[in-house]
Amino acid sequence: MCCHSMAACIDNSRNQTFSSNTYPCQFNKSRCTPSVTSFSSCNSIHRDGHKIPSPSKLIPHAGDEDDSEWLKIRDEAKSDMEQEPLLSRYYCSSILLHDSLESALANHLAIKLSTSNLSSETLGEVFLSVLAEDCEIKRAIRDDIKAVKERDPSCISYVHCLLNFKGFLACQAHRVAHKLWSQGRTVMALVIQNRVSEVFAVDIHPGAKIGRGILLDHATGVVIGETAVIGNNVSILHNVTLGATGKETGDRHPKIGDGVLIGAGTKVLGNVRIGEGAKIGAASVVLKEVPPQATAVGNPARLVGGKNRQEM
Known part of the structure; x- marks a missing residue:
């Protein structure tokens, strides 16, 4: 009987909308009151069987x-x-x-x-x-x-x-x-x-470190390993893997510098550095360091552009 009661409680709670007026207020009670809105349609919303206070009576956050x-x-x-x-x-x-x-x-x-x-x-x-x-x-x-x-x-x-x-x-x-x-x-x-x-x-391991100004464009299929580090203002397209080679342990994932662009389908494997402002072309496989501001494409990835063209 207890199990049935618990299951009923869980099923009911799943459909509850979690809002600022139900959050625990242990960190700052003054922040737990929703903001003002003039839309009367908000008046009709109910939560847990109780009508939400009229928006005209709600207090805006001070900041x-x-x-x-x-x-x-x-x-x-x-x-x-x-x-x-x-x-x-x-x-x-x-x-x-x-x-x-x-x-x-x-x-x-x-x-x-x-x-x-x-x-x-x-x-x-x-x-x-x-x-x-x-x-x-x-x-x-x-x-x-x-x-x-x-x-x-x-x-x-x-x-x-x-x-x-x-x-x-x-x-x-x-x-x-x-x-x-x-x-x-x-x-x-x-x-x-x-x-x-x-x-x-x-799939981003919670140990991975990610900077600010991040764009995960489309995002489907992105995999980022535990010891990966991503700088600020990095753009990563879909089906990108920042993974390990399977041959090492410990610090085994890529380090991505600020302002890097990684194209769709790219695999960057191992504890390799991608320098600031570098660009990695779509479907590339990167196993070695890419210098700052460089462009690398292909499998295996090569630097492109004039005298810098070389296999890495």
Whole structure:
């Protein structure tokens, strides 16, 4: 009987939407109240059988006016709701009823990655506990979303990236998993890695270190190993592997410098360095160092361009 009751509770919790007004407030109670929105359609949203307070009565977060990316996302959400009224409920629960980008992101990731045995509420608490407290991750989230908007021509808005781009979402989930990994919470970190791999088809070991301003374009099939290090402003296309050769242990994965572009289908294998600003052509196999600002293509990869043309 206890098992049946527990199963019922789990099934019910799976469909609950995790929002800022249900987050634990141990880190800052003043941050747990959703922001103002003038859209009356948000009034009709219910959670756990209770009606959410009218948006006109909700209190804005004190720092919202300084968060230009979050304000832009909210404005874009309102514009999308006017264009597609059928999506009003979705935009309200995903964006407008949250007091911060971290709150909205934690909620969205929790819903995406939840299962019948791993509730969105549980995941949401884990995500927000990291996102709300780590200033470096907060900065990285904003640099990432700006990078996607600036470098991916298919990205029409910040809110479009936040809600729909699995490369961006996978990267942010990894940031949480990496933080947990560094704190010794390896079990939870690996659970998040596994769910991201299953849902987004992006497999990043929680031990991997990733900089800011990252674009995972399309993202399907991206694999990044445990000891890989990726710098800032790096663009990685789909089906890229930053892996090991299988012949070594310890520090065995690539080190990618700032501003590198790695084309679709590329394999960079072993503890090799890709220098700052380098470009790796699609479907290349890189087994040796690539100098800064160089271009490498082929299998095995060769440097191209004038006197620098050579096999590596």
